[in-house]
Amino acid sequence: MPATSEIPSVDGMEATIEVTGLRKRFGSTLALDGMSFIVKPGQVTGFVGPNGAGKSTTMRAILGLDAPDQGSALISGQPYPKLRRPLSHIGAMLDAAALQPGRTARNHLLWLAHSQGLSGRRVDEVIERAGLTSAARRKAGGFSLGMRQRLGIAAAMLGDPPVLMFDEPFNGMDPEGIIWMRGYLRSLAADGRAVLVSSHLMSELEDAADHLVVAGRGKVIADTSVAELIAAASGDRVTLRTGSRSEVMTVLAHAGATVAATGRDTLAVSGLTAEQVVARLGESGVGFSEISAHRATLEEAYMELTRDAVEFRAEPAEEEVR
Template sequence: MRATIEVSGLRKRFGPTVALDGMSFTVRPGRVTGFVGPNGAGKSTTMRVILGLDAADEGHALIGGRPYRALRSPLRHVGALLDAGALQPGRTARDHLLWLARSQGLPAGRVDEVLERVGLESAARRRAGGFSLGMRQRLGIAAALLGDPPVLLLDEPVNGLDPEGIVWMRGLLRSLAGEGRAVLVSSHLMGELEGTADHLVVVGRGRVIADTGVADLIAAASRDRVTLRTAARAAAASALDRAGAAVAATGQDALVVSGLPPERVVAVLNADGVPFSEVAAYRVTLEQAYLDLTGDAVEYRGAAR
């Protein structure tokens, strides 16, 4: 089976609300694909459609070329974490995974293996109802890994994790992709994906806004700008302005210059005898690049902004 998720032209309405408006993207093996967008952008709905839980009005979603409902023992093909709280509190962690294993014809020994991989072996015989959110997330990850699937689909897996848990989760996602799996991870916080995702599918209002590599996205948002540190801010600004650059002040002694490459900036300043201490390529953060992209697509914006 090809380790891919192909989503094409999904449309879905809930009453008057358009949840999915032509959602299309492909998740490829061997990398972590971040699925990012503001709340209400359609991330969870898309995941539910991929898993055959919700039916789309139009379009289709395929796992390794086949619709989810056509998969026998689907957890051997796709592992998913949708909602870590979705378990019956009276059952122990081990029993929770045991019924799942039985549903896929997997041996009970597999349950102990995944409990160990997520670090829950000592809590295996405790009732899941008493687990912290972080422990539930780990149990949910264990359930996703149960069938050793080539495709993983995780909805907000970092939610509720403590700093140590976040570091663990990042390492796990990297290693899963390193094993050649296709990993789709949703988040409404771009910062959570910095250093984890290789590729991004950015969504807003039920459709894809950008489908791009993380490095490309940052480069594009940075737009070949140059940061300049100088004590003579006014002189530098007028010299660069005369040379045809656009200049914006970003601090007491800092300017951001666009329209001129770094070498030209240095040459212009030297020619006018303007002193400066630093010239560097301007890099936006992933968060900033994301905000630039989704500026139009945020559905619920605070009134104060």
């Protein structure tokens, strides 16, 4: 997906999240170290990274809950505290467990609606869209995590905002819920909304995110579309079953590929596409019984990207030991 040269705007304001150079230190921990990215409308932006990468802190800074030491976070061009009726500009779910257990789901949404001057009718609409109608008058304390996620999403939708932000919305959801959530996120983007979704598991975002911001150690490691990330991953390889293993290895190594034996009659080839392997072996008259191309998954691409961030994290500790 090509980058849009111009960010669309709503009412003259950009319907976006713009995070610029956020830095935040908690005691001796540097939680954010120059986090910068833009969330554009009409797509789902995945915000991924290992635990502790600074995703939640960034989201709290966007909502004005935590004040960054440096940098800024703007919603549609404005800092959060300047927003009038903020829930109509951005809806967010940070912590689905943040509920008063004794209050019913509907009443939780009702006070939130009242704070924005919205009526109970709007509450019933978002309850229905989040699939919570049957549980609306039950106390939130008895909700499963999946139901709390749905309640959090209903709360985010109260103000019908053009920008949405969810922190780990897949947590605690059953497979059915995960599929529902993916579809829901896509439908929000299809409305033209800017959607930011964080997750520490890339697999959850498969088939949901269009764009990815990969965070590690408080800053952005990669800011790319999903298609580009997969293409860039070095995980492409070809597996081959053959009775003449040594000949195949010789031919393909000569052609510049890296070949590794993975079994008595199987080989893993990287550096050449499946078509190239078939052509070379055909030219040399070496036989094989089976060939398959293995395309890198989003998960593998992500693991490769974040490996450095995770490993790098361990270094200072080792130095201190020495």
